[in-house]
Amino acid sequence: MTLYRTIYASRPFGFDSAMLGGILVGARRNNQRDGLTGALICRADLYLQLLEGPEPAVEAAFARIERDDRHVDVERLVAGTIPARLFPAWDMLDDPARSWLWSADEVANGALAAASPAALTHVFERLAAEQKAPRVNANGLFGGPACPVDGNA
Ligand SMILES: Cc1cc2nc3c(=O)[nH]c(=O)nc-3n(C[C@H](O)[C@H](O)[C@H](O)COP(=O)(O)O)c2cc1C
Numbered sequence: 001m002t003l004y005r006t007i008y009a010s011r012p013f014g015f016d017s018a019m020l021g022g023i024l025v026g027a028r029r030n031n032q033r034d035g036l037t038g039a040l041i042c043r044a045d046l047y048l049q050l051l052e053g054p055e056p057a058v059e060a061a062f063a064r065i066e067r068d069d070r071h072v073d074v075e076r077l078v079a080g081t082i083p084a085r086l087f088p089a090w091d092m093l094d095d096p097a098r099s100w101l102w103s104a105d106e107v108a109n110g111a112l113a114a115a116s117p118a119a120l121t122h123v124f125e126r127l128a129a130e131q132k133a134p135r136v137n138a139n140g141l142f143g144g145p146a147c148p149v150d151g152n153a
Helices: 017-034 055-066 104-108 117-131
Strands: 003-012 037-043 046-054 071-082 093-096
Touching: 003 055, 003 117, 017 037, 017 046, 017 055, 037 117, 046 055, 046 117, 055 071, 071 117, 093 117
Parallel strands: 037 093
Antiparallel strands: 003 046, 003 071, 037 046
8 A cells, every 4th residue: 555644834823732633533443443543743833744544544534634723824744755754653653842843933933844855754764763662651551642732932
């Protein structure tokens, strides 16, 4: 089966934990059904999402996502076939903004539109590599990543 990937960026419209939780629950349910995996980088000024799987399923999900009024300015940045998934174990990983990601100022000034497909893909390659080391919280339990929804992005 040919695998396909798309990466897009958008701006959250209303960003709080309830909304983000709702997006992720629905996304994971659908993605499991549709054979999709991926990651959603989320912070107050930015969603950056990678979707991967069979092309028709990726395109159908992206068409729904584009129409979603929980974000605005959806801009597709990367699309094409891939040899393997980056996030085979994740219906949709959610991850907060990282220090190594473009800053809010850089994003506001068009850094994502100016970035090459390779640079955008590398963001997710780096994220995927980090997942190989399990996150353990102070109690020795898997804490799970959480997007910053309280304005501390
Ligand atoms: C930032 C963002 C990311 C989303 N990611 C996904 C996704 O990965 N898969 C998906 O099916 N829907 C995703 N959605 C939700 C879709 O826009 C849409 O609401 C949903 O697919 C509709 O599914 P339903 O008919 O089962 O309610 C996302 C929405 C937003 C705002």
